[in-house]
Amino acid sequence: MTIKYKTIKEIKQMISQKDISNKEIVEEVYKLIDKNSHLNAFVTLNKDKSIKKAENLDNNPSDSSLAGIPIAQKDLFCTKGIRTTCGSKILDNFIPPYSATVIENLENAGCISVGKTNMDEFAMGSSNETSFFGNVHNPWGENLVPGGSSGGSASAVAAGIVPAASGTDTGGSIRQPASLCGITGIKPTYGRVSRWGMIAFASSLDQAGPMARTAEDCALLLNEMCSHDIKDTTSLDENIPNFEDSINESLKGKKVGVVKDLDLSSLDNDVIGVYESSLQEFVSLGAELVDISLPNLSLSVPTYYVVAPAECSSNLSRFDGVKFGRRSENPKDLEELYIQTRSEGFGDEVKRRILIGSYVLSSGYYDAYYKKAQQVRRLIKKDFDEAFSDVDVIMTPTTRGPAFEIGSKGSDPIQMYLEDLFTISANLAGLPAMSLPNGNIDNKPIGLQIIGNFLDESTILNFGHMYQTKTNWHMFTPEGVKP
């Protein structure tokens, strides 16, 4: 009995039929982590406590929904007593005295947090090349990036080490690595999942979500991750449905918005072919394709690269070497302490974004950049509001192509920023969006993005699950199709 490449649903069944003990599951996870150490997916392991929690479950079986399910946690969530680095040198010694709400929710549901996953520094990157702890490798190819910023989480699930991982998504950081690693991941509606204990990058865009092998597993995880949290003022106090309840609904008569002004000219024919054949699968499932217009979509990336750096420059001002994290050696005065700590502790991409943020927020430029970007942000959201009066979901490719080689984007940051061309708009508008595998190009997976209306994760998961009952792209692994 192995848990490699197994879904949460399958592992739950193995546990309930006593095919495997909780301890055996956790021990296998650590063997798989060892075997896959070349992926560099984990930064810190939580072995002793995980084995202990598994032994307790073996002695006192629990009927919690995710009892005994091993999960990898993105190293952006504070975890009590376990080092939390956010992929940065400035936090390489930080052990939080509390856990993020989402970590508590998952652990209360019985999940075992086996370790913390590598990521782009402060979630700023689309290839996991900005981590202080080194590149993460994609299990689909030695020199391929896993995407980013939740690259370690995506790589660990894709390699079959764990059935589930947590991620966060500010401009595509769950969906883009899910696409490049051939797994399923969903960014919920802004406010669905508490941000308390999540290290902030861009507070009006950040949202945590699950990464797993199937839409059904994402529904199980999301059921537990969502909560109203008084410790986060942007946490929504709305009804949280059981996301599993509607996943088997027929798609008959449901409407899929196809963005007619989407610029596909920069995509390979193979990518367009995969996308178009997925749309036809939904037609054969009974859905109807409807042309919609999102005229301001092409402005998403420039809007994001004003809003996100502005918020990041403000959020990252807390890293000053005074209260936690790394402090530079022997500063001559307080100002030198701040400057040296930050200059030594942050990597190049983080510094670049702080500088852009300081520029667009500085006196004389605020209206021209920050205010302007927020006005365009409203136009982008208005386009979605209008589109969703006609359709149930909107579909686009998740990424411009499959995984690319480490180092291949060169040193021009804008080339990397354009990686998130299709994903960023959902963050700007606060909408839920999922990526799920919908094809292979040269033996590399690629994903389809399904964007839903505000608070309507259920419909996205329904579309995703129905697609996965009809296709087997989610069954593909780097070692072939799952039996």
Next chain:
Amino acid sequence: MDKKTVTTISYLSRLKIDSEKEHKIVKDLDNIIKFVDQLNGVDTSSIEPLTNPLEKTAKTRKDEVTAKNLKKELLEVAPSANEDYFLVPRVVE
């Protein structure tokens, strides 16, 4: 974007730029600002800025003390502290 502007914003950000990286940073920031300048072509007169996708006002709650006193735990993770305070280099002579 020029060297002088970069010097100003790096000071505002409390960051020191290595001299050998300065040229590339000025060039990168210049390219990024030119890239976002395409927003200038959009007519946004009479459009209210959207600061947050949730436009509902945050709900208020009762003013009850819920947080535990974590003074000891928080001071423990500080780079330098005594039993009551975070310590930094002297600022008052």
